[in-house]
Amino acid sequence: GENVEQHPSTLSVQEGDSAVIKCTYSDSASNYFPWYKQELGKRPQLIIDIRSNVGEKKDQRIAVTLNKTAKHFSLHITETQPEDSAVYFCAASSWAGTALIFGKGTTLSVSS
């Protein structure tokens, strides 16, 4: 089955810096890669996703890149703000109705 590895487990940055979180996956059949943000005590919220037919996707300060050959994808947050502090999870699935397999999460702390 699919296995998703996520690094780093914790990340501390200064406000305004960029943050990068990386994930690798094992199943070459996976072709959908979402990222979720989870604030303390809240449900995971979908913040951005990428499909396998796209190499990069951007939404304001957030971007995701995908390298299918290497089986890795990354989340990039620019101009970080204290409200970006949360746990971020990457995940992978195929489009054939399968569930998401999650990475272990990255705790991002943005200090002002």
Next chain:
Amino acid sequence: SAVISQKPSRDICQRGTSLTIQCQVDSQVTMMFWYRQQPGQSLTLIATANQGSEATYESGFVIDKFPISRPNLTFSTLTVSNMSPEDSSIYLCSVASGGVSSYNEQFFGPGTRLTVL
């Protein structure tokens, strides 16, 4: 996205008892899933709730321990049976729309925080 609710939001239970968690969606959805999130951990898939048929369980999860029902396209229940303190966790349902020709954009319910004493 669909509005998803879960009941109860939290509960404290005695070991050996069972708890049924409900997940209600405000629109029909193709796929419903149940996840577990232990304190400080990631989300682990328990099972896919199939409408009109038996749920599909992931390795390490069995129907006798986590029976699931999905009577229609907007509702599902997860029962945690014969509970032990190790079952203390947050249980989340998630939903996705679309069929085999679309991608699995999934949204989560607010979760049920279970504590077993």
